[in-house]
Amino acid sequence: MPKPPAGGSLSVPPAARTIAALPGAGSTAVWQGAIASLCMAVGGLGVGWMASGSSLIRVPFFIVLRDNPVLVFLSTALVVFGGLLLVRAWLRLDQRVQDWGAVDPKVTVRVAALWCAPLMLTFPLFSRDVYAYIGQGRLMAAGLDPYVNGISALNNYHNLGPDSMWTEAPTPYGPLFLWIEQGIVGLSGGSLEIAFLLFRIVAALGVVLCAVAVIGLSKHFGLDPSKTLWLTVANPLFVINFIASIHNDALMLGLLLVGLLAAVRRRPVLAVVLVTASIGVKPITVLALPFIGLIWAGKGAGWGRRIARWAGTAAISLALLTIAGAVSGFWFGWVPAMATPGTVWIWYAPFGLLSVVAGWLTQIAGGDPDFVAAIIKRLGTIIGVVAAAWLIVRGGTEKVMLRMALAFTAVVVTAPMIQPWYITWLMALFALVGVSGGRPQLAYYVVTVFFTVIALTDQLDVFEWIPLVVVRSVAIVLSVAFVAYMVLWDWKTRILFAPLIPSRRGA
Template identity: 80%
Template sequence: MPHTREGGSLSIPRTVRTIASLPGEGSVAVWQGAVASLSMAVGGLGVGWMASGSSLIRVPFFIALRDSPVLVVLCTVLVAFGGLFLVRAWLRLGQRVDDWSSVHPMVAVKAAALWCAPFMVTFPMLSRDVYSYIGQGRLMAAGLDPYLNGISALNNYHNLGPDSLWTEAPTPYGPLFLWIEQAVVAVSGGSLEIAFVLFRIVAVIGVALCAFSVVGLSEHFGLDPSKTLWLTVANPLFVINFVASIHNDALMLGFLLLGLLAAVKRRPVLAAVLVTASIGVKPITIIALPFIGLIWAGKGAGWGRRVACWAGTGAASLALLTVAGAATGFWFGWLPAMATPGTLWIWYAPFGLASEIAGNVTRAVGGDPELVAGIIKGIGTALGALGALWFVLRGGTERIFLRMALAFTAVVLTASMIQPWYITWLMALFALVGIREGWPLLTYYVATVFFTVIALTDQLDVFEWIPLWGVRAVAIVLSVAFVAYMVLWDWKTRVLFAPLIPKRSGA
């Protein structure tokens, strides 16, 4: 078990402070990752999400880039190749650094920053959620309740570029993020480009909070901060989903980890405030509150102290959320809105796939497919909640971080919709528990590769007269080929996945 200390200091005596001096030729991998990110960013100019109301849509350069099927395919190749090459660079960085203890944490932070930088000057990639953020900010500016009104309540809302799945749905975000959305819309002055750049800056702030917290938490648990940073903020899933795709999960996770850092440093009130801020971005992190109470209770605490700490943590959070709800005038409208993502499904989510199959079978025999699918999704949600509760109550005040990671995993894996960025929450928490060599690290690699491929092949923005299926087929074929190359033929990376490959029997 890793050695645990009561507190953590960010002043870590290391000698290696530059990327160029990374041991084991690690600097080569860092610069390969930079090239990969630049490739993706350039491709994003052609297939990243551009709203129809964008002022850039009439610029001749973008018209030429997006009107030509050949250039659109080229941009798709740059995005898919860049994304998987970034994964390979990340894997090689882990291989080339033999001793992470000789690497100063700032070197890992600089590597992550280098990989994130190209995305600051391209369109939102592989997701258009940021355009929903802009629409919700405009709802706030118009004095409309985003928990009761979808973006479709706005005039010409299609020009804002949101996904049609969300235009009539209430926002599932908390009051803090509503204020951020409103502030961004006010500062951007109606410019979609300025707005998504500002949201990217918000995401980068979230990544910075993650990095700071990871260092402190790693020290506390006796883990190597540099290696944990490599597993988290420098991970391609974090880079792509937080900065390239501009998801508010970056800020949500940043506040959550910062709250956990405050908790282990015996600052329970500050911890409750910071975790409540995370809930105020995306309420899913309400799962962490009882674990904050357990950390506050301390090792060996009996049921009486645990219940008292749970009550104190819950009361502090409830008071803050009540004040925020009163300030917005929307109170706790986010509670019913949290069910919005549960109406969707995806094939690799077990309960999502089961609900779709059952719904189709029910339709074939003349039944109500939506009722049956809804029941199965509801069962999954209930099982996830019960699983999370079990991890809260089971084990007393021991192995709190592992149980919290498992509680989040229970909720995510029983959902009917599992987005690639949801996996970043789990990866961060498990990395702070400690990823051992062997199958735990292999699982981490496989999850990174799989969900990167899902992200790269899911959402590409092309003009309607260019066949989207053909463009996505290019992304899928290239991604599968690159993964096969890394796993089966690349002699440098295939050793990482060797346990997955069946051994040939001898003659």
């Protein structure tokens, strides 16, 4: 039977639109990924985030599971093993399939859905941001301004389970997500479990939007939709950070991508509305608006037309955000609140590490370490913004997607904190530029492995009398061992990482 053309889903017979029909016995890798996801979901019952105010905290099953150190370590092992087995399944799927042009995009979407499904029914993993969402929703329901008040303004706020960073800090989210938070809190009737399940459904809807947009954008740019879906929505980082961790980045990214799809299909006003909705979730996507203006201007447009389209894009978006601010009564309170994540740092963020080192050296010299660290962080932010602005004005209307991907990269890389879920934005945008193999695809392998390990070893919820340092050490050792196995010993996957291993010839 002849193979269908790349991206030509209409020519694929219905019988070939099932997981079992994946070429090269790819279904084996798919079911391996499903088992991996199930392991994570089961382990998440033991070390996923459970708020102290949860109605399940007194259920005997969870008391035994979370109170017994052996079961806690077993749960940790299941989560780590499942997360990295999912990475291996993802790698093997590409190896098995080889020719993604023979795969209907619907099949790849089903693969992603199968890998996400078990994680819909476990506790939040690797992040408790969803409990901050619930707290902010309660602030809204109480008539308090979340751009002024932290969650600590609520009675018994500790029972809600948010990270301590959010107890005093204002929310950096846009007005649309505040309404979603308030709506979910109202629908949940005070139940934390129902609330985070509803937020997980919202995240899943964001993933659906991503899938729809990726298929449409891939066809527009002449890319293979199934391969691009494999790089994005079926990527373990998307599954872990969007479904397991329940980050609102899923909805933010989904709205951004469907906005880009509307833009390339010559529906500029709809594109601006959708991207503005994305800004209403997380304002970082305001960075996409100038690129929407460039797409609207069209190829070969001169400065006059570009400036006119930028002005039109800004006017529409500003009008919508002003209306949203007026309706909520909070206006543009999210603008100063956006600085909240910049107060923290992480070791693999260049400017975050540099700020800490510079502060330490300043303290030794008798200076003010906080002042110096703040300057370094601010310098990184300025460099990122300037680089993004240069990419907006440089190059006219050519290579808009690549420049937008680079602009987002500049802003992320120069931030003092780089969260694993930030990387999903970049992976989606670069995938739509085109990743055909070689070094770009190797970069996807490395980034996926690295940030999966970061997620798996970062945040696990255990009772106070169980030593967290021991639990995390178990997670780190297991992660390092599994990665070493994939990279050095597994004859099926080590070939993918061979360019990173020094050659032994001549030794």
